[in-house]
Amino acid sequence: MELEIVWFVVIAFLWLGYLFLEGFDFGVGMLLPVLGRSDTERRVMINTIGPVWDGNEVWIIVAGGAMFAAFPAWYAGLFSAAYLPLLFVLLALIGRGVAFEYRGKVDSDRWRRAWDKVIVVGSTVPPVGIGFIIASTVLGLPLDADGNRVGSAFEAFRWDTLLGALAVTGFSLLHGAVFIALKTDGDIRRRARRLATAILPVAILPVAAFAVLVQVRHGADWTYVSLAVTVAAALVAWWRIAAGREGQAFAALGVAITGTVVTLFGALFPDVLPSTLDAANSLTVDNASSGDYTLTVMTWVAAFGTPAVLVYQGWTYWVFRQRIKTSHIPAPHNAQQVSR
Amino acid sequence: MVVEVLELARWQFGITTVYHFLMVPLTIGLAVLVAGMQTAWVRTGDERYLRMTKFWGKLLLVNFAMGVVTGIVQEFQFGMNWSEYSRFVGDVFGAPLAMEGLVAFFVESVFLGLWIFGWDRLPKRVHLACAWAFSLATVVSAYFILAANSWMQHPVGAEFVDGKPTMNSIWAVLTNNTALAAIPHTVAGCFAVAAAFVVGIAAWRLWRKRGEHDEHRAVWRSSVKLGAWTGVVAFVVLVVSGDFQGKLMFQQQPMKMAAAEALCETEQPASFSIIAVGDVADADCESVKTFNVPALLSFLAEGDFSSEVKGVQDLVGEYQDKYGSHYPDDPALGELAGKPVDYVPNLPVTYWGFRIMIGFGALSTLIGVATLWLTRGGRIPGGRWFPRMALGSIALPYIANSAGWIFTEMGRQPFVVVPNPDPSGVDGVWMYTAMAVSRVSEGEVWLSLVSLTLLYVVLGVVEVFLMAKYVRGGIESVMPAKVASRLGAGSDGDQEGPGHGSGDGPSGGVSGGRSAARDDTEDDEPLSFAY
Incomplete structure (x- = not known):
């Protein structure tokens, strides 16, 4: 198999890993004021992702790095052309990461509420921005023959890329709700389950709509299959969450996002970033990729690295498999109150 | 427009990178020290080492978060602001970056999470192994990113295929002699920061409770010792690797080293200026330098006291002959198209950057050793000057690191990828910084520069505030009595x-x-x- 195709699949896989893993992180953050009625409940929610969010976030760094190494023109073209959404994502991720770490370090309501706001905004903006970016690469941007954007800074903001933004946001919200139901116990678990059941049809709608849009515009015959898988998995997720089977619902959502990513990247192939001006300007797996030597080296690194990551990251989830409830949350702690 | 975007993108890269590298050295140095403290605790069972682990570990975490989040910007701004660069060199440059993510960042973040939350869920030794995993991963990440940077300083392992540098040996890229010199130098710089940080804070804690009973005094004494000795070892590595690096740079980037000295004319033997009064970029630059040490520059460059060191003026001629005197007449270059290339780096920055790096680095180690001496045998100086000196000295290695990086990055201008002058090296793989910048609008880069800088300022204040809180709180703030009992x-x-x-x-x-x-x-x- 040609290495360009291998790397196209690897990059799709990295984005899938990112959407799946940090998707629920974002959802947990977005739902903080909705499901967390007290500070203790909000801490329950934050602690469901406390040990894992940072590892989840590395997926986007590696996805970006892999694009840089394997398809420099794709990395350069997309990241400069979709400049504004990416900037907002970065600003939000910075605030959010610091917020998790700093929120509990001063025992003051004002302090915690301020960081809670950062967490909510910092968890809402990235899925929206990443939705715009993924939709832009799948649906195309106005690129000239050099792979540079023609037109204003706002070319990535269109009604069809907005649908992509809603899709990633809707999925993250839903995935987060199911994750909270899966990882907590007590009252908050019940509320998360009810909320997930209630919002599922609305939250999953833009996902399905965007996948259908991409299928209609660019889809291959075989991507009808992955599209069908997405829809079927979403229905299964709805059925299982309503039945109180959080683990199964969570897995079904995983299948749904997998089907969606396969549909999007399957429809995109062999392009990586189409030009909406002229098909001749489109970046493809062939004209955007690195040389065979680089791809061979990277393939070896990925072949050993990726399974290792999956194993030890999976182990983390096993170590922290315990459901968290309000009684687990220790009293707030303050550096200075004990100072002498 | 290109020129404005270029200036803004350079400012953004400078600000975000210097800022990121305020967090990174402490993370790297302190992570390894904390893993060492935890090892001492696991091996000896001595409670003191547990307290050290907890206290310094807490400060490490406050800092770590900032290093992580500011690192994301580093990876993505190549694509956003430097897309022409990314497109041109991605085949070679992207590989170490991707490896850094896959090999180092995953280990770092996953095992950090396990370490923070795993104290009561993992067997003691497994938990300790997590500490080593994430701290060594920070060093591994330094290795990959320095290999990437060194390729920009001294391209190797690549050839031209279809007008683009294409990698032909990852081994050459990862064992670039520039990288092998830069890695010990930079990592030692990281330990110098951690050393000054630990010594400064521990000395302040000692001083604060000097006249009274302090059940944690042993913690602070051990910390001072550990920090000061770390500083000494780091300094030795810095000097040796720095000398090696300097000699390499005289061969690989003679202009950078001439600029470090603001050496106008070629000299044989060349003297080294300790300090200057006035503008070193003045046409008459020799006259402002004072305290010249005869022949020392020759020694730094070649290892003997008689060799010739080329001055800026002669080098400009050489560079013009080799790489052209004018930018290509490419409309993508905007106003710079067809204009003369200025091969002389910013001399005041390079001259002073070089001296601040060396001077502040040495001073910081000196204060560390002085603190060790002043606190020998249970002594604690009583004067107010002692904590001021100790806490104040924490800034020194930070300034030295920043000065060193600003020197090395500005000293290679106008190139973003410096040509490899070795006849047996890669031929023709180089790039002007002016040609590397993205074709995006000025407004986008303005917004990015301003918003990132403002956010960094606010978060920097918060970080320092939190650190100060924990430092004032001492051991009790990281091991509350309730939890402990x-x-x-x-x-x-x-x-x-x-x-x-x-x-x-x-x-x-x-x-x-x-x-x-x-x-x-x-x-x-x-x-x-x-x-």
């Missing part, structure tokens, strides 16, 4: 044998704590740590 008391279904489990209590490891793997039977107890 709860975890120290009682043992339940011990599966690990002696010395397992918790490690949060003052007697942890001696009397045992909770069992390693929590099960559902003890489901209602609070976690020993939660956000």
Whole structure:
């Protein structure tokens, strides 16, 4: 198999890993004021992702790095052309990461509420921005023959890329709700389950709509299959969450996002970033990729690295498999109150 | 427009990178030291080392978060602001970056999470292994990013295919002699920061309770010793690797080293200027330099006291002959198209950057050793000058690191990828910074520059505030008595044998704590740590 195709699949896989893993992180953050009625409940929610969010976030760094190494023109073209959404994502991720770490370090309501706001905004903006970016690469941007954007800074903001933004946001919200139901116990678990059941049809709608849009515009015959898988998995997720089977619902959502990513990247192939001006300007797996030597080296690194990551990251989830409830949350702690 | 975007993108890269590298050195140096402290605790069972681990570990985490989040910007701004660069060199440059993510960042973040939250859920030795995993991963990440940077300083392992540098040897890229010199130098710089940080804070803690009973005095004494000796070792590595690096640079980037000295004319033997009064970029630059050490520059460059060192003026001619005197007449270059190339770096920046790096680095180690001497045999100086000196000296290696990086990055201008002058090296692989910048609008880069800078300023203030809080709180702030006594008391279904489990209590490891793997039977107890 040609290495360009291998790397196209690897990059799709990295984005899938990112959407799946940090998707629920974002959802947990977005739902903080909705499901967390007290500070203790909000801490329950934050602690469901406390040990894992940072590892989840590395997926986007590696996805970006892999694009840089394997398809420099794709990395350069997309990241400069979709400049504004990416900037907002970065600003939000910075605030959010610091917020998790700093929120509990001063025992003051004002302090915690301020960081809670950062967490909510910092968890809402990235899925929206990443939705715009993924939709832009799948649906195309106005690129000239050099792979540079023609037109204003706002070319990535269109009604069809907005649908992509809603899709990633809707999925993250839903995935987060199911994750909270899966990882907590007590009252908050019940509320998360009810909320997930209630919002599922609305939250999953833009996902399905965007996948259908991409299928209609660019889809291959075989991507009808992955599209069908997405829809079927979403229905299964709805059925299982309503039945109180959080683990199964969570897995079904995983299948749904997998089907969606396969549909999007399957429809995109062999392009990586189409030009909406002229098909001749489109970046493809062939004209955007690195040389065979680089791809061979990277393939070896990925072949050993990726399974290792999956194993030890999976182990983390096993170590922290315990459901968290309000009684687990220790009293707030303050550096200075004990100072002498 | 290109020129404005270029200026803004350079400012953004400078600000975000210097800022990121305020966090990174402390993270790298302190992570390894904390892993060492935890090892000492696991091996000896001495409570003092646990307290050290907890206290310095807490400060490490406050800092780590900032290093992580500011690092994301570093990876993505190549594509956003420097897309022409990324497109041109991605085949070679992207590989170490991707490897850094896959090999180092995953290990770092996953095992950091396990370390923070795993105190009472992992067997003691597994938990310790997590500390080593994430701290060594920070060093590994330094290796990959320095290999990438060194390729920009001295391209190797690549050839031209279809007008683009294409990698032909990853081994050459990863064992670039520039990288092998830069890695010990930079990592030692990281340990110098951690050393000054630990010495400064521990000395202040000692001084604060000098006349009274302090049950944690042993913690601070050990910290001063550890920090000062770390600083000494780091300094030796810095000097040796720096000398090696300097000699390499005289061959690989003669202009950078001439600029470091603001050496106008070629000299044989060349003298080294300790300091200058006035503008070193003045046409008459020799006259402002004072305290010249005869022949020292020749020694720094070649290892003997008589060789010739080329001056800026002669080098400009050489560079013009080799790489052209004018930018290509490419409309993509905007106003710069067809204009003359200025091969002389910013001389005041390079001259002073070089001296600040060396001077502040040396001073910082000196103060560390002085603190060790002043606190020998249980002494604690009483004067106010002592804590001021100790805390103030924390800034020194930070400034030295920043000055060193600003020197090395500005000293290679106008190139973003400096040509490899070795006739047997890669031929023709180089790039002007002016040609590297993205074709985006000025407004986008303005917004990015301003918003990132403002956010960084605010978060920097918060970080320092939190650190100061923990420093003032001392050991009690990281090991609250409640938690300590709860975890120290009682043992339940011990599966690990002696010395397992918790490690949060003052007697942890001696009397045992909770069992390693929590099960559902003890489901209602609070976690020993939660956000």
